[in-house]
Amino acid sequence: MKVAVTSTGRTMDAQVDPRFGRAACFVVVDTDNMEFEAVENTNVDAGGAGISAAKVVIDTGARAVLTGNCGPNAERTLRAGNITLYTGVTGAVAEAVERFKAGKLTEATGPNVQSHSGMNS
Amino acid sequence: MILAVASGKGGTGKTTVATNLAKVCAAAGRPTQYIDCDVEEPNGHIFLKPQIDGREEVTVEVPQVDAAKCIGCGRCGQICQYSAIVCIGEKVLTFEQLCHSCGGCWLVCPAEAIEREPLRIGEIETGQAGPLGFVSGRLEIGHVRTPSLIRSVRRHIQSDGLAIVDVPPGTSCPVVAAIRGVDFVLLVTEPTPFGLNDLKLAVELVREMGLPFAVAINRDGIGNDQTQAYCKAEGIEIVASIPDDRRIAQAYSTGQMIVDALPEYTERFRDLATRLGAL
Numbered sequence: 001m002k003v004a005v006t007s008t009g010r011t012m013d014a015q016v017d018p019r020f021g022r023a024a025c026f027v028v029v030d031t032d033n034m035e036f037e038a039v040e041n042t043n044v045d046a047g048g049a050g051i052s053a054a055k056v057v058i059d060t061g062a063r064a065v066l067t068g069n070c071g072p073n074a075e076r077t078l079r080a081g082n083i084t085l086y087t088g089v090t091g092a093v094a095e096a097v098e099r100f101k102a103g104k105l106t107e108a109t110g111p112n113v114q115s116h117s118g119m120n121s
Numbered sequence: 122m123i124l125a126v127a128s129g130k131g132g133t134g135k136t137t138v139a140t141n142l143a144k145v146c147a148a149a150g151r152p153t154q155y156i157d158c159d160v161e162e163p164n165g166h167i168f169l170k171p172q173i174d175g176r177e178e179v180t181v182e183v184p185q186v187d188a189a190k191c192i193g194c195g196r197c198g199q200i201c202q203y204s205a206i207v208c209i210g211e212k213v214l215t216f217e218q219l220c221h222s223c224g225g226c227w228l229v230c231p232a233e234a235i236e237r238e239p240l241r242i243g244e245i246e247t248g249q250a251g252p253l254g255f256v257s258g259r260l261e262i263g264h265v266r267t268p269s270l271i272r273s274v275r276r277h278i279q280s281d282g283l284a285i286v287d288v289p290p291g292t293s294c295p296v297v298a299a300i301r302g303v304d305f306v307l308l309v310t311e312p313t314p315f316g317l318n319d320l321k322l323a324v325e326l327v328r329e330m331g332l333p334f335a336v337a338i339n340r341d342g343i344g345n346d347q348t349q350a351y352c353k354a355e356g357i358e359i360v361a362s363i364p365d366d367r368r369i370a371q372a373y374s375t376g377q378m379i380v381d382a383l384p385e386y387t388e389r390f391r392d393l394a395t396r397l398g399a400l
């Protein structure tokens with residue numbers, strides 16, 4: 001199964017980017033063999049960044065998203081794509097995926113921040 | 122004539138100047154309207170206490186997708202520049218708050234699955250405050266279509282009279298919508314370092330837009346003379362200064378007009394109107 005992690009860099013050692021919509025990129029990891037690819041987050045500066053980021057993630061075929069914060073529009077889009085969302089995730093991408101595999105992350109029940117909150121951070 | 126009263130930031134006395142100016146012009150016999158375009162926080166009515174006789178709902182068109190007709194082609198999502206419509210597999214999601222009503226999605230949909238739905242973004246009140254015409258827009262909480270509503274408010278301006286437009290504070294899109302094409306912009310500022318900083322931004326904007334403008338200093342005496350020095354160096358005319366008078370603050374806090382509470386100021390506002398060519 002593939003999981004997408006919002007990341008500040010293009011590797012497994014990079015830190016989880018706390019922003020979803022305006023994440024630097026997504027590291028998409030296959031949990032079966034820990035192979036990964038880095039996917040650019042397009043449209044970061046435009047309005048509706050969370051929605052287009054969610055669309056990018058859905059198109060990667062990921063089934064889960066690990067991130068810090070996720071707003072309501074992105075959450076709604078991810079839900080429509082049947083993607084499970086985990087918020088409040090920190091540390092390196094590899095660690096986050098290990099915690100996910102070990103079942104140590106709890107599923108988000110909704111957005112954990114307001115729209116536009118990633119705008120200035 | 123359309124005269125816009127603007128300020129680089131809130132709380133500089135913009136509404137005080139706009140309402141008092143409008144009142145003296147109407148009282149002098151000039152057909153005048155006060156137009157409140159500060160739609161996120163309209164407060165001209167607090168001072169003018171108009172009799173409201175008309176209310177109009179302002180709507181914009183947003184897409185409504187008929188899932189039964191949709192073939193899931195994804196074209197609507199591709200054309201939308203605002204991520205207000207997105208196609209996920211077979212499902213189409215709309216985010217009406219982000220929609221700019223550009224019409225792209227319903228034009229491009231090959232299945233005629235997209236209907237246009239009206240979305241209420243606010244309302245406009247019209248009325249009279251004595252001889253003064255009154256128009257005020259109020260944005261629905263949580264909506265971002267401020268410029269659209271401002272343009273609707275401005276459609277109530279009667280072309281043959283004088284319109285005094287109370288502009289939203291700042292220098293962003295709503296301000297542009299409120300001042301585009303006006304005859305003159307009066308920038309109200311306070312003579313403090315912060316005030317000056319915001320004034321400079323406002324000056325940049327009106328210059329960029331090619332609009333004639335001048336400055337009015339409110340609460341003159343509270344800060345320093347940097348604002349005067351700046352205006353002098355930039356060749357900007359200061360057409361009025363309102364002293365930092367405690368009685369003005371008192372009148373303001375009880376929702377009174379300066380010209381009612383302190384009639385000695387009437388002459389000043391009349392002078393200002395004359396200098397601006399409004400009387």
Ligand code: SF4
Binds near residue numbers: 200
């Ligand atoms: S009308 Fe324009 S802005 Fe609104 S959803 Fe359709 S394409 Fe997007």
Ligand code: SF4
Binds near residue numbers: 195232233
């Ligand atoms: S363009 Fe029309 S048919 Fe295609 S996904 Fe959008 S709503 Fe459905």
